[in-house]
Amino acid sequence: MQKQETLKIFFEEKIVAVVRVTDEEKLTKVINAIYEGGIKIIEITMTVPNAIQQIEKISEKFSDKIVVGVGSVIDKKTAKDAVSAGAKYVVSPVTKKEIIETSKNLGVPVMPGAFTPTEILSAWEMGADVVKVFPADVLGMNFFKSVLAPMPFLKMMPTGGVTLTNAGDWLKAGACAVGVGTALLESVAIKNGDYFKLTENAKTIVKSVKNYEENIKVKK
Numbered sequence: 001m002q003k004q005e006t007l008k009i010f011f012e013e014k015i016v017a018v019v020r021v022t023d024e025e026k027l028t029k030v031i032n033a034i035y036e037g038g039i040k041i042i043e044i045t046m047t048v049p050n051a052i053q054q055i056e057k058i059s060e061k062f063s064d065k066i067v068v069g070v071g072s073v074i075d076k077k078t079a080k081d082a083v084s085a086g087a088k089y090v091v092s093p094v095t096k097k098e099i100i101e102t103s104k105n106l107g108v109p110v111m112p113g114a115f116t117p118t119e120i121l122s123a124w125e126m127g128a129d130v131v132k133v134f135p136a137d138v139l140g141m142n143f144f145k146s147v148l149a150p151m152p153f154l155k156m157m158p159t160g161g162v163t164l165t166n167a168g169d170w171l172k173a174g175a176c177a178v179g180v181g182t183a184l185l186e187s188v189a190i191k192n193g194d195y196f197k198l199t200e201n202a203k204t205i206v207k208s209v210k211n212y213e214e215n216i217k218v219k220k
Contacts, residue, residue, distance in 0.1 A: 001067070003107050006088045007129060009041070009067055010109065011176060014209050015167065016041045016091075017202075018071060018159060018181035024049055026190060031058060033195035034184065035066055037202020043091055043179065045071035046078060052085045059086025076102040083108055091179075093134055095123040111157065115139070117147050120154060130155045130176060137161025141173035148174040164204040168212030180205060 010016075017039045021027045031042055042062075044055050051070070059068045069089035070082035076098040079090045083106045090103040093113040100123075103110035109129040114120040123131045133139065136158030144156060158170050159179035167178045184205060189197040 001088055003109055003129075006067060007109050010089070010130070013040050014171065014177045015039055015205060016043050016069075016157070016177060016179045017184055018043045018045060018179050019185065020045050020047050020181060021185065021190060022047075022049060023190070024054065026193070027054055028058065028061065029193075029195055030185060030190060030198060031062065031066070033198040034202040035062065037199040038206035039184075039202045040065070041067045041069070043069045043071040044087075046074075046082075047072055052081050055082055055087050056085040059088075073099055075099070079103055079110075080106065089129075091132055093132070095119060095126065095128075097126055100126045100128060113159075117151075120147060120156065121151060124154055130157050132156075132179065133158050135160035136170075141170060144170070144173040144175055164201055165208050167205050167208040168215075169208075171209065171212045178209075 017034055019042055021030050044051055048054055055068060055070055067088050069091060070087040071091040073079050073090050073092045079099055079102045089109040091111045092099050095112040095114050100110050100112055104127050111130040111132045112123045112128050113132040113134040114123045120131050133156050137160040155176040157177045157179055158175055162170060162178045162180040163183045170178050184201050
């Protein structure tokens with residue numbers, strides 16, 4: 001999959017499931033459950049045990065169904081290893097030039113983390129395809145509106161503060177996509193093997209995004 005194709009799917013789907021499942025045996029079942037609910041973009045973080053091997057496994061199993069990326073990347077070696085294993089995009093909680101340059105050289109989208117307007121613009125100017133605003137729950141939706149007012153060219157994605165029902169509101173505030181973790185992947189449901197609950201959660205957040213898109217079409 002080429003970089004532009006990955007970004008096209010990313011901007012069309014608008015929902016990134018941030019997976020931090022620590023039980024390797026349940027990882028595939030969790031991803032399958034949210035895929036059944038309509039989620040097609042998965043970010044496997046480096047906090048997942050044997051993350052690189054899991055990225056390779058999931059990429060092969062769901063190759064024609066989902067776009068798998070790597071998250072929590074804090075150095076260029078991890079970015080290289082993850083892309084070699086099958087990751088189609090790289091996400092970091094911070095902005096580091098080496099991660100951005102490595103990802104660009106590997107031909108995959110890169111989404112570094114930033115917090116302030118200066119950090120966000122710096123990440124963008126370094127070559128970010130999307131800037132992950134983190135932790136977004138501290139800043140809120142009005143922050144997105146305020147930053148985008150003078151810099152509407154930015155593509156920003158909140159991680160933190162995204163719920164199953166407010167994803168559409170984040171998009172309305174100017175986000176190009178949303179990253180969602182705990183609200184979607186409830187720890188109790190995973191612990192109990194309640195994968196149906198995860199599927200229903202996925203359907204709920206997908207509905208929030210679709211409602212936003214339908215409202216935009218009506219206004220046009």
